[in-house]
Amino acid sequence: MDPTVPNPGDHAASTPTNTTVTLPPLTLRDAPRLPASPSGATAVPNPISSHPYFHPPPTFYISPGDVSLRHAFFDLSSGSPNPLVAYRRAGPRESLAVNPARARAALVTCGGLCPGLNTVLRELVVGLHELYGVLDVFGVAAGYRGFYGADDDHVRLDPASVDDWHKKGGTALKTTRGGFDLNKIVDGIVARGYTQVYAIGGDGTMRGAVAIFEEFKRRGLRISITGIPKTVDNDIGIIDRSFGFQTAVEIAQQAIDAAHVEAVSAVNGIGLVKLMGRSTGHIALHATLSSRDVDCCLIPEIDFHVEGKGGLFEFLYERIKKKGHAVVVVAEGAGQEVIPRTDDQKREQDESGNMLFLDVGPWLKSELGRWWKREHPTELFTVKYIDPTYMIRAVPANATDNLYCTLLAHSAIHGIMAGFTGFVPGPINGNYSYIPLEDIAVAKNPVDVNDHKWAWVRSVTDQPDFLKP
Numbered sequence: 220m221d222p223t224v225p226n227p228g229d230h231a232a233s234t235p236t237n238t239t240v241t242l243p244p245l246t247l248r249d250a251p252r253l254p255a256s257p258s259g260a261t262a263v264p265n266p267i268s269s270h271p272y273f274h275p276p277p278t279f280y281i282s283p284g285d286v287s288l289r290h291a292f293f294d295l296s297s298g299s300p301n302p303l304v305a306y307r308r309a310g311p312r313e314s315l316a317v318n319p320a321r322a323r324a325a326l327v328t329c330g331g332l333c334p335g336l337n338t339v340l341r342e343l344v345v346g347l348h349e350l351y352g353v354l355d356v357f358g359v360a361a362g363y364r365g366f367y368g369a370d371d372d373h374v375r376l377d378p379a380s381v382d383d384w385h386k387k388g389g390t391a392l393k394t395t396r397g398g399f400d401l402n403k404i405v406d407g408i409v410a411r412g413y414t415q416v417y418a419i420g421g422d423g424t425m426r427g428a429v430a431i432f433e434e435f436k437r438r439g440l441r442i443s444i445t446g447i448p449k450t451v452d453n454d455i456g457i458i459d460r461s462f463g464f465q466t467a468v469e470i471a472q473q474a475i476d477a478a479h480v481e482a483v484s485a486v487n488g489i490g491l492v493k494l495m496g497r498s499t500g501h502i503a504l505h506a507t508l509s510s511r512d513v514d515c516c517l518i519p520e521i522d523f524h525v526e527g528k529g530g531l532f533e534f535l536y537e538r539i540k541k542k543g544h545a546v547v548v549v550a551e552g553a554g555q556e557v558i559p560r561t562d563d564q565k566r567e568q569d570e571s572g573n574m575l576f577l578d579v580g581p582w583l584k585s586e587l588g589r590w591w592k593r594e595h596p597t598e599l600f601t602v603k604y605i606d607p608t609y610m611i612r613a614v615p616a617n618a619t620d621n622l623y624c625t626l627l628a629h630s631a632i633h634g635i636m637a638g639f640t641g642f643v644p645g646p647i648n649g650n651y652s653y654i655p656l657e658d659i660a661v662a663k664n665p666v667d668v669n670d671h672k673w674a675w676v677r678s679v680t681d682q683p684d685f686l687k688p
C-alpha cells in the first residue's frame with residue numbers, strides 16, 4: 220500500500236492519471252470440499268454440457284481459479300483491509316465431483332417465515348431435476364426435527380408438485396424452532412440415504428448447519444450440506460442482503476401509509492408502526508427511507524430515552540406543533556433496555572433459545588398517552604398504533620426477491636454438484652460467491668449508525684439523538 224497516493228484534487232482537473240498501487244496479499248477463504256470418493260470415482264462431466272437446450276459457450280463455466288473480493292472499496296490513504304479476503308465465485312463447473320445419478324437431496328426450512336422460502340424450494344427442486352437430472356429430491360417437514368421424524372415427514376418432490384410454489388407465502392414444508400438434536404438429525408440423514416442437504420434459515424439454522432457439517436466430517440460421511448440464508452431482518456453478515464428483506468420493506472409501506480393517514484386526519488395525531496427487526500433495524504430504516512412520511516425511526520442499534528429534556532416525547536410534541544401530526548416507526552428490538560421487565564420476563568426464550576422481547580409498540584403507545592395527559596392535559600391527542608409484524612413476512616416474494624431466490628438456489632446446486640460442502644451461496648458486491656458456513660454463522664450485520672444510511676434517515680426525518688442529557 221502506498222500511502223502517498225495523491226488525492227484527485229492534487230491533479231489538474233481535466234487530466235486523468237494512472238497511479239500504480241500495491242495491494243496487500245489476498246487470502247482465499249475457500250469453501251470446504253467433500254472427501255474423495257472411496258471407490259476412486261473421478262470427475263463427471265457437467266450434464267448441462269449435453270443438455271439439449273443449453274449449448275454452453277466456453278465462458279459459461281466458472282473456472283477453478285475464479286474468485287470474488289469481499290471488500291469492493293477501501294481508502295487508499297488509510298490502508299485497505301489486510302489481508303484482502305476472497306471467496307470462490309458461485310456458478311456451474313465444467314466437471315462435477317458428485318454423480319447426479321447417485322445423488323439424493325433433502326430440503327428443509329427452519330426458523331421464522333420469510334418471503335421467498337417457497338421460491339427457493341421450488342427452484343432447488345426444478346434445478347436439481349432439470350439442470351442435473353437429480354431425481355431423488357425430498358422435502359423434510361417442519362425444520363431440523365423432521366430429519367428424525369416419521370416417514371411421512373419426508374416427501375418426494377418433483378417439478379410438477381412445486382410448480383406454483385413461488386406464488387405462495389410461507390413454506391410448503393412447514394417450519395419450526397428448536398428440536399436440534401445433532402445425533403438424531405445426522406442419524407436420520409444417514410438412515411434415509413441423503414447425500415446432500417439444503418438447509419434454508421436464519422442465523423440459528425446456519426449455526427445448526429455448521430454443527431451438522433462438523434458431525435459429517437467427524438463420522439467420515441460423504442454427505443454435503445449448504446445453508447441458504449433467509450431472514451427478513453437482513454441481520455446476516457458478509458452477503459449483500461438476505462432474501463425476503465426487500466419484499467418486507469415494500470409491504471411495510473402500506474402500514475406506514477395507513478399510520479400517516481390516521482395521523483394527519485386527527486387533531487394532534489401520532490401514527491405509530493412497529494416493524495420486525497429483532498437485533499437489527501434494517502427493515503425500519505429502509506421503510507423509513509422509502510416512505511418519506513416518517514418523523515422518527517427507532518432501531519435497536521440506537522439507545523433512546525422517552526421523557527424529559529431531549530427525549531422522544533418532547534420531540535414528538537414539537538413536531539406536532541410544527542406539522543400537526545407525526546409518524547413514528549419502531550423496530551421490535553428497539554428500546555428493550557428501557558422497558559421495565561420482571562425477572563421471569565428476563566428469562567423468557569423461544570424453543571431455539573432466542574430471548575423473547577417485550578412488545579415495544581403498545582408500551583410506547585401507553586407511555587406516550589400517559590405523558591401527554593400529564594404534560595398537556597388540555598390539548599387533544601390521538602395515537603393510532605399499527606402492528607403489521609407477520610403481514611410483512613407472510614406474503615409471497617416480490618419480483619426482485621423471486622429472482623434473487625432463483626439465483627441463490629441455482630448457486631447452491633452448482634456448488635454442491637461441484638463437490639463443495641459446508642458453504643453458503645450469496646451475493647457479495649453483486650457477485651455470487653461460496654462463503655464457508657462457519658464464517659456466515661458468526662457474521663452479524665447491524666445497522667452501521669456512523670455511515671451514510673443513518674445520515675440519510677436523519678435527513679428524511681430530521682430527528683435528533685434521544686440521549687439522556
Ligand SMILES: Nc1ncnc2c1ncn2[C@@H]1O[C@H](COP(=O)(O)OP(=O)(O)OP(=O)(O)O)[C@@H](O)[C@H]1O
Binds near residue numbers: 364396399
Ligand atoms: N447454536 C446452534 N447450534 C445448533 N442449532 C441451532 C443453534 N441455534 C439455533 N439452532 C437451531 O436452528 C433452528 C433455527 O433456529 P432459530 O429458531 O433461531 O431460527 P433462525 O434460523 O435464526 O431463523 P430466524 O431468522 O427466523 O430467527 C432451530 O431448530 C434451532 O434449534
Ligand SMILES: O=P(O)(O)OC[C@H]1O[C@](O)(CO)[C@@H](O)[C@@H]1O
Binds near residue numbers: 332452497
Ligand atoms: O414469532 P416468531 O415466528 O418466533 O418469529 C419472530 C422473529 O422472527 C423474525 O421475523 C426473524 O428473525 C424476527 O424479526 C422476529 O423477532
Ligand SMILES: [Mg+2]
Binds near residue numbers: 330421422423
Ligand atoms: Mg435468528
